Structure formats: structure tokens, C-alpha cells
Amino acid sequence: MTDLKSTRDAYGEVLIELGKDNEDIVVLDADLAVSTQTSKFAEKFPERFFDVGCAEQNLIGTAAGLAAGGKIPFASTYAIFATGRAWEQIRSVIAHDRLNVKIVASHAGLTNSPDGASHQSLEDIALMRVIPNMTVIVPADAIEAKKAINAVVEYYGPVYIRLNRVKTPVIFDHNYNFSIYKAVTLTEGEDLGIIATGSMVANALQAADLLKKREITARVINMHTIKPIDKEIILRAARETGAIVTVEEHSINGGLGSAVAEILTEEMPVPMRRVGVKDRFGQSGRYEELLKEYGLNAGHIAKVAEDLFNKKDGG
Amino acid sequence: MKKKTIKDLEEMATRIRQHVITMIGKAGSGHPGGSLSCVDVVTTLYFYKMQHNPEDPNWEDRDRFVLCKGHAAPTLYAVLAESGYFPVEELTRLRTGGSMLQGHPDKNRTPGIEVSSGSLGQGLSVANGMAIAAKLNHKGYRIYALIGDGECDEGQIWEAAMAASHYKLDNITAIIDRNGLQIDGPTEKIMSLEPLADKWRAFGWEVMEIDGHHIDEIISALDRAEKIKGRPTVIIAHIIKGKGISFMEWKAEFHGKAPNKEELEHALIELDK
Numbered sequence: 260m261t262d263l264k265s266t267r268d269a270y271g272e273v274l275i276e277l278g279k280d281n282e283d284i285v286v287l288d289a290d291l292a293v294s295t296q297t298s299k300f301a302e303k304f305p306e307r308f309f310d311v312g313c314a315e316q317n318l319i320g321t322a323a324g325l326a327a328g329g330k331i332p333f334a335s336t337y338a339i340f341a342t343g344r345a346w347e348q349i350r351s352v353i354a355h356d357r358l359n360v361k362i363v364a365s366h367a368g369l370t371n372s373p374d375g376a377s378h379q380s381l382e383d384i385a386l387m388r389v390i391p392n393m394t395v396i397v398p399a400d401a402i403e404a405k406k407a408i409n410a411v412v413e414y415y416g417p418v419y420i421r422l423n424r425v426k427t428p429v430i431f432d433h434n435y436n437f438s439i440y441k442a443v444t445l446t447e448g449e450d451l452g453i454i455a456t457g458s459m460v461a462n463a464l465q466a467a468d469l470l471k472k473r474e475i476t477a478r479v480i481n482m483h484t485i486k487p488i489d490k491e492i493i494l495r496a497a498r499e500t501g502a503i504v505t506v507e508e509h510s511i512n513g514g515l516g517s518a519v520a521e522i523l524t525e526e527m528p529v530p531m532r533r534v535g536v537k538d539r540f541g542q543s544g545r546y547e548e549l550l551k552e553y554g555l556n557a558g559h560i561a562k563v564a565e566d567l568f569n570k571k572d573g574g
Numbered sequence: 575m576k577k578k579t580i581k582d583l584e585e586m587a588t589r590i591r592q593h594v595i596t597m598i599g600k601a602g603s604g605h606p607g608g609s610l611s612c613v614d615v616v617t618t619l620y621f622y623k624m625q626h627n628p629e630d631p632n633w634e635d636r637d638r639f640v641l642c643k644g645h646a647a648p649t650l651y652a653v654l655a656e657s658g659y660f661p662v663e664e665l666t667r668l669r670t671g672g673s674m675l676q677g678h679p680d681k682n683r684t685p686g687i688e689v690s691s692g693s694l695g696q697g698l699s700v701a702n703g704m705a706i707a708a709k710l711n712h713k714g715y716r717i718y719a720l721i722g723d724g725e726c727d728e729g730q731i732w733e734a735a736m737a738a739s740h741y742k743l744d745n746i747t748a749i750i751d752r753n754g755l756q757i758d759g760p761t762e763k764i765m766s767l768e769p770l771a772d773k774w775r776a777f778g779w780e781v782m783e784i785d786g787h788h789i790d791e792i793i794s795a796l797d798r799a800e801k802i803k804g805r806p807t808v809i810i811a812h813i814i815k816g817k818g819i820s821f822m823e824w825k826a827e828f829h830g831k832a833p834n835k836e837e838l839e840h841a842l843i844e845l846d847k
Contacts, residue, residue: 285710309706309741317699317733324703327638327689330710332703348730351693352700356681 263426267365269401270422271296273408274333278304281412285325287311287334289318294424295335295365315344319353319362326358331412334360338367338380338421346386353417354392361411363420367397368458368508369536369553370424372546379541384456385513387419388486394418394439395486397507397515399460400430403483406437414439421457425546428461430481442489448476451568452496453560455506456482456515459534462550463506465557466564475568488518490526497529502571504532504564508555511535532567534560578621583789586656587617591818592845593652593665599838601669604677605645607815607828611753611786612646612720615811618792619718620653628658631685637715638688638704642697643722643751644678645830651675651684659686695728697721698748702734705743705806716800719748724756727765732777738806739778746806747799748779751786753815755826771810779808786811819844 278284278300290313292298301308311318315336322334334341341364342349353360364383371378387395396411396418398404404422411418430445445460446467455463460481467477478496482489497503503523505516516533523531536553550556554563578586590613598604616639620626624637641650648668655662660674667673674683678692689700701719708715725731738746750770758764767773771781780802784791792811799807815829816822819841822833833841 285706307710311733311737314730314733314737316696316730317702317737320696320699320730320734321703321706321737323689324700324705325707326703327700328704328707328711330707347693348696348699352690352696355690 262429264401264429265424265426266398266401266404266422267296267424269404270363270365270408271299273405274300275303277409277412278307281331283329283331284412285309285330285332287318287322287332289313289315289336289340291336294337297333297335315340316348319345319348322360323352323356323358326360332360333363335363335365337371337378338364338383339378342380342383342386342419350390354390357392357416359415359417361418361420363408363422365422366424367421368423369541369549370458370508370546372425372549373543375543376540381510381536381541382513383421384485384507384509384515385517388513388518392417393486394484396439396484397421397457398483399457399481400427402429402431402433402435403437406435407483410437410439423458427458430461430464437483439484440487440489442483442492443481444492445479445481446477448478449500450475450477451502451504451564451571452478452480452500453504453506453564454480454482454493454496454515454519456485458508459506459555462555462557462560466560469557469561470564473565475565477564482515485515485518488522490522493519493522494527497523497527502530502567504534504560504567506534506560509535511537530567530571532563534563580789583618583621586621587614587789588845590617590649590652590656592842593655594648595819595833595838595841595845597648597652597665597668598832599835600666601832603669603832604648605830606822606833607755607825608643608722608751608753609646609649610817610819610822611813611815612751613649613817614787614789615720615749615751615792616649616653618789618796620657622793623796624718625715628686631659635713635715638717640688640697640701640717640719641679641691642719643694643725644691646720647675647677647679650679650687654684654686657686694722694725695730698731698734698738701746701748702738702741702743705738705746706741708745715745717746719746721748721750723750723752723754723761723767726750726767726770735774735777735779742804743806744803747796748806748808750808750810751813752810753813755815755824755829757826757829759826774808779806781808781810783810783812786813787817
């Protein structure tokens with residue numbers, strides 16, 4: 260059976276490892292430390308942990324000042340509050356001044372399923388992607404989350420990392436090689452490309468299995484970094500398969516699907532479909548139920564891909 | 575830097591006012607009211623109080639100045655130029671294409687700017703982060719944050735005020751430019767701030783109130799703030815918007831309006847007296 264682990268749990272663990280080696284790492288939270296898992300760092304290194312209370316704008320501003328003072332701040336809260344409540348603080352100070360702040364936000368997508376629309380985040384990728392100088396990373400599993408967080412400590416500049424509340428399948432092993440600039444081809448296939456990000460990578464792989472049974476081979480690509488996006492791998496997939504499906508646990512407006520569409524329309528128009536949340540708010544429910552309701556389960560991804568494949572060949 | 579006498583500082587403040595009004599007049603846009611208002615405070619900070627080195631703007635041990643009310647950029651630019659961060663001639667290029675002197679402070683373009691600002695309410699949070707970093711690094715430098723009074727309408731100011739006293743950031747001196755006017759009119763008519771001193775006191779700050787145009791009062795408040803331990807200090811500087819130019823004083827309309835050619839000439843004649 261596949262191991263299950265949430266990316267936020269990975270974050271809590273890796274922060275402690277990093278904090279041991281690097282005195283410059285400081286962590287901030289806005290009254291959600293137990294949920295985001297920064298409480299683990301707080302227990303170990305209380306002198307380098309700062310809870311600002313439920314005050315996201317001050318969270319981001321304080322992180323900016325710490326970075327200006329030579330520290331490497333990790334600022335965490337729920338994705339919607341980090342990117343929505345404090346968007347202009349991120350834009351006008353952190354990104355504008357290229358400050359070395361790592362915004363690592365959890366409970367993204369529908370993964371905070373019981374809390375409903377107010378606490379879910381289907382817009383954060385779009386909000387962060389539009390800001391100059393910002394790097395946007397969405398790890399697919401707990402291993403990739405750890406590798407990505409290690410990688411961004413080595414990278415100087417503002418980064419947004421999107422994490423999940425729920426346990427999701429572990430896809431990679433410890434030998435996995437992560438580079439911010441390089442997306443990863445997970446399955447070879449010639450009939451169409453499925454470009455997925457974050458929690459949806461596992462579902463895309465399941466969809467590829469379903470498609471195989473119908474004799475359609477899908478090339479599944481893990482687009483862990485939405486910005487800067489790996490344009491080469493997108494164009495190669497479009498050229499070699501002739502059709503692209505994107506999959507994200509995010510609005511289809513402004514996220515991965517939009518980013519890929521922007522590249523394809525300008526450089527290599529091929530038939531394309533975006534799987535994601537179709538301009539709707541979230542709601543309370545069991546996570547699996549919500550995935551089904553919003554068309555994010557493997558069965559629906561496979562259906563969209565099959566329809567597109569038939570159109571592509573049927574002309 | 576050699577310490578200046580009060581007379582030296584007053585002369586420098588007049589020179590800064592001349593720069594400010596000339597720059598804004600030439601640029602044809604800007605914020606003369608809120609720039610002139612804080613000249614005495616910013617001049618005293620840069621030419622009396624702060625440890626800084628124009629030869630090495632990133633000197634680790636320098637005191638940090640955060641201009642929260644970024645629309646007073648011309649005052650900061652004039653002070654930086656007179657300090658030697660860049661040639662005074664640059665001041666004529668305020669708000670022009672490709673200039674290092676943007677409409678609001680831009681850390682990426684201007685030597686001596688600690689953090690970009692302009693969008694109100696954010697600077698005190700940044701100052702908090704700098705103050706925490708100083709403590710973690712066991713450094714003795716201080717953080718000075720100049721906040722507009724209208725800016726205190728922003729919720730983030732109070733988030734930051736709460737946090738600064740919670741974290742006992744006694745290495746912060748905030749100064750409020752209490753000129754009583756914001757763009758739409760008098761602060762007490764637009765959004766009441768009073769009792770402002772009580773509000774800051776209730777948030778756990780040491781509060782001083784001074785006449786923000788008397789250099790000796792500014793000096794003694796800044797000196798005293800350094801000795802307060804265990805909590806941050808705010809100096810509410812009672813200030814006249816447009817100070818130094820009779821037809822701009824107390825005028826909300828000069829918050830964001832440049833003087834025309836005639837007004838500029840009048841202003842410079844007044845400052846010359």
C-alpha cells in the first residue's frame with residue numbers, strides 16, 4: 260500500500276533539520292502554528308520563533324524586516340490568509356525589494372475540507388504568480404516538500420510554497436532529485452500530456468493508469484514550480500503528444516492551467532483542457548467527496564483526457 | 575560624523591526645505607505638505623542622531639530609518655543627498671523617467687533607502703522585523719520609523735504596535751508626524767485619532783509629545799528614547815503641515831499638490847529670509 264503523509268507534516272520536520280544547521284533561519288506564524296506544523300520548530304528553537312497572533316499583514320511585514328536584517332524568515336499560516344489577506348504587503352515590500360522571505364502556507368486547495376469556503380484556498384497560485392520576482396512552488400508529496408524547502412534555503416529571494424492539510428500518497432523516494440527550474444516527467448506517453456501540480460500529481464498518475472486500460476498512453480508531468488515555469492518540458496510534451504490536459508486543486512482561472520495555456524497559445528497551440536475548480540467557491544465536506552464534486556478525482560481527469568484524445572484524433 | 579550644533583541643524587533644515595520645494599516644483603507633482611512637515615525631524619535624525627555611513631550604505635552596524643509615510647520621499651532624498659549618499663544634482667531628476675528618485679522610496683534604486691514604502695501602514699511591521707533581527711544578531715543599532723498621522727488609520731499599524739510591545743522592542747523609536755491633516759481634510763474630521771497618546775500608551779509604548787519643529791526638543795526626545803528599556807518608544811511630534819512656507823502651512827490641499835512656478839518663487843524667497 261502507498262504511504263500517506265501530508266506536505267505540512269514534512270514541513271514541520273524539515274524546519275527542525277534546517278534550524279539545527281542554520282542559525283539564520285527564523286520562523287513566524289499567525290496563530291496557526293499547530294496547524295501549519297511550525298509549532299515543532301517553536302518547541303525546539305523558541306528564541307527563533309515569533310507568533311504575531313492573528314495578524315497576517317504584520318506577519319508578512321515582520322518577515323520582511325527580518326530578511327532586511329539578514330535572517331531567512333519562514334512565514335506560515337493558511338494559504339488563503341497568507342496570500343489573500345497580506346497580498347499587497349507581499350507585493351509591495353517582499354517581492355518588490357526581492358527580500359529573502361519564504362512564505363510557506365498550508366491548508367491549500369480544498370484540503371481544509373471541513374472548514375468550508377472561508378478557510379480553503381483556490382486562488383493563491385494566481386495571486387502569487389502575478390507578482391514579479393516571486394517563485395511559486397507546489398510540492399506533489401511529502402518528499403518533494405522536504406526537498407523543495409531545502410532548495411529554497413539555498414536560493415536567495417522571495418518564494419511561495421503551497422502545502423496541504425490532508426495526507427496524500429508519497430510518490431517519490433529519498434533519492435529523488437529536485438530542482439526549482441526543472442519539472443519532472445513521471446510516465447512516458449505519446450497520446451497526450453497531463454501536466455499536474457501538487458496534490459493532483461497522484462490523481463493524474465491514477466488517471467494515466469485508467470487511460471492505459473483504454474489503450475491511451477499519457478505522459479504525466481509533475482509541474483512542481485509554477486513560476487518560473489519549465490517552458491521546455493511543456494513545449495516538448497505539446498510537440499510530441501499533440502494535446503495537453505492540466506490538473507490542479509485550484510481555480511482554473513490564473514493557476515497552472517492558465518500558465519500553461521499562456522505558453523501554448525503563443526508558441527505551440529494544441530488542443531488543451533484545464534481540470535480544476537471552475538470559478539466556484541469551496542464548501543464543507545469530506546475531502547474525497549469534495550474532489551468528486553469539483554471534478555478533481557482520477558476518474559474525471561481520465562474522462563476529460565479521453566474526450567480530448569478522441570477530439571484530437573477525430574479532428 | 576561630527577556632531578552638529580542646533581544652529582547647524584536649523585540651517586540644514588532650511589536647505590532641505592529649499593531642496594524639497596524646488597524638487598517638487600520641478601517635478602510638477604509630489605507631496606509638499608507632508609514632506610515639509612517632517613524636515614526638522616528627519617534632518618535631526620540624519621545629522622545628529624543616527625549612526626550611518628554614506629560611504630558604506632550597507633554598513634552592518636548602522637541605525638536604520640524606515641520612512642513609513644513614503645510620500646515624504648523628497649525630504650528623505652534631500653537628506654540622503656546632503657549626507658553624501660549621491661550627488662545633490664540628482665534631486666532635480668525626481669519623478670522623471672529612469673531616475674533613481676522615484677515618486678515613493680525604492681530600495682532597489684536609491685542608495686541609503688532601507689526598504690521601499692509608499693503603501694501606507696506597512697513600515698512599522700518592517701521596523702519590528704529589523705528590531706528583532708538586531709536583537710538576534712546581538713547588535714546595538716536602533717530602528718527609527720517615521721509614521722504619518724493619517725497613516726494611523728491603517729489597521730496594520732496597530733497590529734505592529736501590539737507586537738512591538740509584546741516583543742519588548744526597546745530598540746525601536748517611532749515618530750509620528752502629527753500634523754493633523756490627511757488628504758481628504760483634518761484627521762479629526764476624516765477619522766478621529768484622539769486621544770492618540772493614550773492609544774499608544776494603552777498598546778504598551780513609552781509615549782512622548784514634543785514640538786516637532788524645535789530641534790532641541792527633537793534631540794532630547796530622541797536621546798531619552800534610547801534610555802527606555804523593555805518597551806518601544808513613540809514620539810508624537812506636533813508638526814505643522816507645509817511648515818516653513820506661509821501659504822502652505824495648515825493647508826490640506828498642499829498634501830499632494832506641487833507648487834506652480836510663482837508659488838515656488840515665493841516659497842524660495844520666504845525660505846531665504
